[in-house]
Amino acid sequence: MGDEENVFELIGEIYDAALDLTLWSDVVGKAGHFVGGAAAAIFSKNPIAGTGNVYYESGIDPYYRELYFEKYVKLDPATTGHYFADIGQPIAMADLMPHDEFLETQFYREWAKPQGLVDFVSAVLDKSVTSAALFGVFRHERDGTVDGEARRRMRLIVPHIRRAVLVGRLIDLKSAEAATFADTLDGLSVGICLVDAAGRIVHANAACHVMLDAGDLFSTSGGRIVARDAEIDQTLQQLFAAASDGDVAVGTQGIALPLIGRDGARCVAHVLPLTSGARRRTGVAYTATVALFIRKVALETPSPPEVIARTYRLTPTELRVLLAIVEVGGVPEVAVALGVAETTIKTHLGRLFVKTGAVRQADLVKIVAGYASPLIG
Structure with missing residues (x-):
């Protein structure tokens, strides 16, 4: 206990x-x-x-x-x-x-x-x-x-x-005092909505109102915030209710919930409970149990090393040796650069040959070069 x-x-x-x-x-x-x-x-x-x-x-x-x-x-x-x-x-x-x-x-x-x-x-x-x-x-x-x-x-x-x-x-609130909290929220570009255990909105900043008015990701129904995606909405409503029982009750859900708008725009939502610790002052001031944060995210493509690792099912160490061979050179030089014995590098090199189908180090260099971005600048 x-x-x-x-x-x-x-x-x-x-x-x-x-x-x-x-x-x-x-x-x-x-x-x-x-x-x-x-x-x-x-x-x-x-x-x-x-x-x-x-x-x-x-x-x-x-x-x-x-x-x-x-x-x-x-x-x-x-x-x-x-x-x-x-x-x-x-x-x-x-x-x-x-x-x-x-x-x-x-x-x-x-x-x-x-x-x-x-x-x-x-x-x-x-x-x-x-x-x-x-x-x-x-x-x-x-x-x-x-x-x-x-x-x-x-x-x-x-x-x-x-x-x-x-x-x-x-959001960086050095002091979440009731008198200044709303003003601070309204000055942020991130959508922030304070809700009670039933999902009713008790305060929303300007950015959140814009999202609600658009109705693309969220809407309101009877004063409650509702996500357009039914599965996401079910998760949120459960989290809003659970937050009344404290931080641990929220559990691992509600972290970076993915949201996709009708136009393909991507956002993520985070849920922060307000019913325990120093956060309780903020929650009490607004009769809120949860702060919901919503922000837009850019679509990112995997980096070339990540694509290579997935394509050839390389371990982190094998990928490290592969990149070192391309950037540093032969086995002796790579061993010095990575601070391990040459025999260790040779072992990983042999595994790289098997997984990639390469027969020479020059072939490995060509493989990595083939995954490099063709765009410059």
Whole structure:
């Protein structure tokens, strides 16, 4: 019961951080300890450019954080795997490569080992064509490698972190006071609607009124907001009612619900409960149980590396070696660049030949070139 109470309290704090971004560092630290790690972060990585950024962190040495993005993000054997992981699914180093092979890497020897780190469990929160945003927890030697319990705990909190992060991108309310909340909402381009447990609208900002008037994605019926898509509407009505019972009752639904207009325009909707924690003040002021966020999204096509990986069913490590062969050169050079033994590269190269049908490294270069975008600029 103690553990259950802890997770309920943590989830409430996660959602509070959606409306007050200054809370995130503390929340990330508590989430990391809950999973069973020494440090944690919400960050992004671009596997193609070898760049990234940390948004919120706890327990990370600033020296090693800067060193990571200056040098080791490109050497991190998990970078490619993180990008191609399914959204919301916990992954550890063992899911990407054998642990013994990981211990051979330059990345482990020079960056992880000096800090006493032995593993890392993460989950993708969101993706674009070029990068992925993740929540990750570092495991110290005293924590041991990632086990089933750590994965279970990640699954408990990641959906809630994802919802809070996505909502936090849309709105930054340092203080959700009743006197200023409506004015703040009305100044946003994102459609925001506050509703009660029955789905009745108690406040909608200007952008949301435009959407309601158009009737393309939503309409009103008896003062209730109704989604044009019947399945989406059923999910929303269930979430509106569930929110009265607190944050955990909302569960994992209502995160990035897909909406498609009659003209093909795409939007996503997010549901944030307002009945617990610091958010309760906002909900009480408007007799609302939920804030519904709606934003337009651009249609993105998969990146060439992602298409290649799917086409030939490559593992993250195989894709990493393939891209390195194209960018760096032969086996010796790739081994140095990735910080592993030449025999390891030869093993992955052999698998690449089998999966792609190539017989020479030059053939692999041609395959990658064939997936490059023909558009310039």
